[in-house]
Amino acid sequence: MSEGVYFGRFDEAAFADSLSAADGDPTLRDLRARAFEAYSALPAPSAQDEEWRRTDPARIPFERVTPLPPPALCAGPLWSAPEHEVFDVVVTVSEEGIGIADRSGVLRAGRCAVERVEDRARRSPAEVAAVWRGAAISAAAGNGLPPDKIEAFIGAFAATGIWIEVAPGATLGRGILIHHRLRRPESLAAWRTVANVGAGGALTLVEWVEGGGAGGILASSREVYVAEGARARAIALQQAAPDATVLAVDGARVARDGEYDSVAAHLGGALARTKAGVELAGAGARARLGGIAALDGQRHIDQRTLQVHSAPDTTSDLLYRAIVKDTARSVFQGVIVARRGAQRIDAYQRNNNLILNDGARADSLPGLLIDADDLKCTHGSTIGHLDPEALFYLRSRGLSAPAARRLLIEAFAGAIVERLPHPPLRDRLRAAVAEGW
Amino acid sequence: MKELKTDSRLVEDYKYGFTSAVEEDTVPPGLNEEIVRYISRKKGEPEWMLDFRLKALQRWRRKTEPRWALVDYPPIDYQAIRYFSAPRSYAYGGKEGALADPEVKKTFERLGIPLEERARFEGVAVDAVFDSVSVATTHQKMLEDLGIVFCAFSEAVQKHPDLVRKYLGTVVPPADNFFAALNSAVFTDGSFCYVPPGVKCPIELSTYFRINAAGTGQFERTLIIADRGAQVSYLEGCTAPMRDENQLHAAVVELIALEDATIKYSTVQNWYPGDDQGRGGIYNFVTKRGHCRGARSRISWTQVEVGSAITWKYPSCILEGDYSTGEFYSVAFTNRKMQADTGTKMIHIGRHTRSTVVSKGISAGESRNTYRGLVRIEPGATDARNHSSCDSLLIGDRCSANTFPCVESETSDAVIEHEATTSRISEDQVFYLRSRGLTAEAARSIIVNGFCREVFKQLPMEFAVEAVKLLEIKMEGSIG
Numbered sequence: 001m002s003e004g005v006y007f008g009r010f011d012e013a014a015f016a017d018s019l020s021a022a023d024g025d026p027t028l029r030d031l032r033a034r035a036f037e038a039y040s041a042l043p044a045p046s047a048q049d050e051e052w053r054r055t056d057p058a059r060i061p062f063e064r065v066t067p068l069p070p071p072a073l074c075a076g077p078l079w080s081a082p083e084h085e086v087f088d089v090v091v092t093v094s095e096e097g098i099g100i101a102d103r104s105g106v107l108r109a110g111r112c113a114v115e116r117v118e119d120r121a122r123r124s125p126a127e128v129a130a131v132w133r134g135a136a137i138s139a140a141a142g143n144g145l146p147p148d149k150i151e152a153f154i155g156a157f158a159a160t161g162i163w164i165e166v167a168p169g170a171t172l173g174r175g176i177l178i179h180h181r182l183r184r185p186e187s188l189a190a191w192r193t194v195a196n197v198g199a200g201g202a203l204t205l206v207e208w209v210e211g212g213g214a215g216g217i218l219a220s221s222r223e224v225y226v227a228e229g230a231r232a233r234a235i236a237l238q239q240a241a242p243d244a245t246v247l248a249v250d251g252a253r254v255a256r257d258g259e260y261d262s263v264a265a266h267l268g269g270a271l272a273r274t275k276a277g278v279e280l281a282g283a284g285a286r287a288r289l290g291g292i293a294a295l296d297g298q299r300h301i302d303q304r305t306l307q308v309h310s311a312p313d314t315t316s317d318l319l320y321r322a323i324v325k326d327t328a329r330s331v332f333q334g335v336i337v338a339r340r341g342a343q344r345i346d347a348y349q350r351n352n353n354l355i356l357n358d359g360a361r362a363d364s365l366p367g368l369l370i371d372a373d374d375l376k377c378t379h380g381s382t383i384g385h386l387d388p389e390a391l392f393y394l395r396s397r398g399l400s401a402p403a404a405r406r407l408l409i410e411a412f413a414g415a416i417v418e419r420l421p422h423p424p425l426r427d428r429l430r431a432a433v434a435e436g437w
Numbered sequence: 438m439k440e441l442k443t444d445s446r447l448v449e450d451y452k453y454g455f456t457s458a459v460e461e462d463t464v465p466p467g468l469n470e471e472i473v474r475y476i477s478r479k480k481g482e483p484e485w486m487l488d489f490r491l492k493a494l495q496r497w498r499r500k501t502e503p504r505w506a507l508v509d510y511p512p513i514d515y516q517a518i519r520y521f522s523a524p525r526s527y528a529y530g531g532k533e534g535a536l537a538d539p540e541v542k543k544t545f546e547r548l549g550i551p552l553e554e555r556a557r558f559e560g561v562a563v564d565a566v567f568d569s570v571s572v573a574t575t576h577q578k579m580l581e582d583l584g585i586v587f588c589a590f591s592e593a594v595q596k597h598p599d600l601v602r603k604y605l606g607t608v609v610p611p612a613d614n615f616f617a618a619l620n621s622a623v624f625t626d627g628s629f630c631y632v633p634p635g636v637k638c639p640i641e642l643s644t645y646f647r648i649n650a651a652g653t654g655q656f657e658r659t660l661i662i663a664d665r666g667a668q669v670s671y672l673e674g675c676t677a678p679m680r681d682e683n684q685l686h687a688a689v690v691e692l693i694a695l696e697d698a699t700i701k702y703s704t705v706q707n708w709y710p711g712d713d714q715g716r717g718g719i720y721n722f723v724t725k726r727g728h729c730r731g732a733r734s735r736i737s738w739t740q741v742e743v744g745s746a747i748t749w750k751y752p753s754c755i756l757e758g759d760y761s762t763g764e765f766y767s768v769a770f771t772n773r774k775m776q777a778d779t780g781t782k783m784i785h786i787g788r789h790t791r792s793t794v795v796s797k798g799i800s801a802g803e804s805r806n807t808y809r810g811l812v813r814i815e816p817g818a819t820d821a822r823n824h825s826s827c828d829s830l831l832i833g834d835r836c837s838a839n840t841f842p843c844v845e846s847e848t849s850d851a852v853i854e855h856e857a858t859t860s861r862i863s864e865d866q867v868f869y870l871r872s873r874g875l876t877a878e879a880a881r882s883i884i885v886n887g888f889c890r891e892v893f894k895q896l897p898m899e900f901a902v903e904a905v906k907l908l909e910i911k912m913e914g915s916i917g
Binding site: 050340341343353355356357358359360361362363364365366367368369370371372373374375376377378379380381382383384385 | 816838847
């Protein structure tokens with residue numbers, strides 16, 4: 001038995017501590033132990049690796065953080081916010097605990113279930129074991145993709161998780177909000193979310209992350225399984241503290257004639273590293289992936305995306321946009337994979353970057369891996385600046401220079417901001433993107 | 438029966454696959470200081486050239502072979518390769534001796550390469566390289582009158598040591614990468630060209646590379662310098678016999694364009710690609726780089742890659758001079774089990790620099806065709822512009838086409854655009870052409886030609902015609 005390779009202080013002893021702090025459901029313990037095995041067996045990322053060349057893994061403060069204990073289940077919501085009004089179910093998560101509020105009675109009516117994974121595992125362990133393997137991206141991509149150490153790390157150390165189940169044919173008009181507010185400094189908050197949307201069902205899921213204590217790590221994974229003919233919308237609104245580190249892994253698998261629509265908005269954090277993947281596993285499945293990031297100061301974001309077409313007649317459409325200023329840096333790396341037999345697919349990938357001043361940096365690496373022949377695969381990427389002519393025009397119409405800039409930046413972000421279905425969150429995102437530019 | 442048909446198609450397909458019974462003067466396989474000294478001695482090189490080689494050999498020993506490209510091949514035994522091979526006639530009589538060797542002459546005749554200045558190829562000066570040595574260079578007198586130096590690399594080391602010393606290794610330093618270091622240690626021949634200030638070279642300069650001997654590698658070195666305001670267009674062609682072993686070709690090409698100079702570099706690469714089972718073929722691991730050193734200079738690469746079992750090649754431009762321009766036009770065709778990982782790098786350093794990338798990849802059979810590119814805008818490279826388009830065409834459902842562009846920008850006013858598409862030949866277009874009386878094969882050939890047109894039109898006329906024909910031959914039987 002060879003020595004494991006660990007991130008900072010997250011070794012075997014730390015894992016044992018983390019396990020004993022949890023409530024001890026044997027199914028989850030076993031699944032986490034397996035994830036820990038995978039995590040410790042994988043080599044540590046280094047700046048020499050092609051994957052980490054642009055984002056120094058040493059910037060992730062694994063040395064300094066301690067894991068948070070799993071939050072207890074509280075009755076009712078922990079706090080309320082005006083944005084909560086527009087949802088069917090609101091889950092509030094903080095150091096104090098997890099509160100689930102059934103605002104419109106969908107839980108009582110049995111149209112969907114929202115619970116802690118511990119509680120679910122106790123009732124139906126086999127069902128949880130089938131999904132909770134700690135590999136969101138691998139779930140999206142199937143096999144053939146190198147395992148990811150960060151993903152395995154989340155699988156091992158995520159002390160909590162939310163399990164969502166939408167009954168076949170049930171439609172949640174307003175959707176579910178998971179609202180995180182974390183404040184403890186130098187801590188690791190790791191959690192997972194799994195959503196299963198039954199055949200013909202529809203779900204809108206919003207994960208809104210605020211805070212993150214100073215110098216902390218927020219590590220999360222989200223998996224969405226879209227059954228036949230079902231629809232899922234998954235939105236991540238990340239407004240972490242300015243010196244927090246964000247690690248996020250999102251995956252989705254879409255069955256025949258299913259539809260998946262995701263938006264990832266990254267506005268906070270000193271360093272964010274995200275992976276988002278979707279597998280179009282059944283004929284006729286469709287996916288739309290959107291991303292917006294706005295960065296200033298010395299902030300850094302590294303986003304990876306994966307569109308895997310493993311069934312014929314599937315379509316995917318990706319649009320990721322980033323705005324950078326000061327000495328911020330954005331890295332985008334996206335891949336479209338067309339598996340053998342994925343005929344008549346249509347895949348699109350577009351990355352646009354807006355650099356607001358010299359010294360800011362954007363790297364764009366779109367990629368195509370094509371093994372089928374009857375298809376249409378296209379990608380485009382641009383890196384540019386605010387068009388001086390457009391600025392001049394707006395100023396000639398009486399706008400001040402800052403107002404004109406703001407308007408153009410809002411327009412650039414607009415294509416993604418508009419995809420948010422809930423007006424209060426849309427306004428929040430729009431304001432955050434345009435603020436202070 | 439089916440086997441037979443495949444075989445005859447193969448022969449038809451690669452008509453350059455013959456071997457010539459030339460008596461070769463060669464060294465034992467292996468790479469060590471002794472061999473490097475032997476090559477240097479054989480070429481009567483001065484001390485500094487030997488030094489350059491030995492240092493490169495040391496660097497090479499410390500380097501590891503790059504494996505990031507999307508190509509699979511078994512480990513190469515670098516000690517099993519012969520690093521020098523020349524027609525025996527060359528050893529006794531030098532260039533004249535080699536040219537008098539009827540077998541060498543016949544080889545180039547069969548390849549259709551004119552070694553005498555014939556009327557038909559009046560506009561092209563040729564340097565012919567047979568295994569490790571240059572055997573003929575035409576039109577030298579006429580070029581000399583203009584002050585243009587165009588000769589074999591080894592000849593340049595003798596006759597123009599100052600020029601070679603000044604520029605050699607300044608674009609691709611010996612420590613640049615594994616294969617460049619290998620080449621710097623053992624390079625044997627290649628072309629050298631210097632165009633003096635203000636001179637526009639009136640004819641096309643070209644080099645024809647031929648690998649003949651078995652178990653050898655070819656390591657040629659090309660260095661082209663266009664002085665201030667000079668212009669030159671250079672062509673390169675390559676073929677090799679059909680053998681069921683893999684042969685290594687690791688070349689280094691350096692282009693230097695000073696103020697207001699223009700260099701146009703075109704390649705038609707048709708090394709033997711191996712057979713249907715993927716046996717044999719050339720491993721083409723090449724480092725090509727141009728340096729736009731002066732203001733308003735321009736370097737344009739055009740490549741038509743239809744051969745080699747494996748291609749690993751990224752002709753690049755370093756745009757250092759203000760207002761300099763870099764261009765890259767490429768057609769890469771892969772069939773059977775061929776693998777190509779090719780593309781370009783455009784490094785913008787100067788202000789107001791421009792670059793254009795047009796890449797067309799066609800994959801058929803069970804081949805793998807990858808575009809890999811980098812566009813980098815350095816801080817301070819204000820007003821940089823780049824446009825890249827990479828299109829892939831797939832023929833059949835067992836091949837793959839991959840695109841990995843990388844765009845990095847550190848300035849606020851750069852405009853960079855990249856687009857890529859992957860598709861197959863449209864059934865509608867084929868149907869239309871068939872309805873006009875064309876066979877399916879002819880229709881597809883026309884569509885592929887149209888797909889590549891943007892690149893072919895960059896080639897000098899004679900070569901554009903050749904390229905179209907070549908692609909037609911290569912495509913035969915690849916459509917099912």
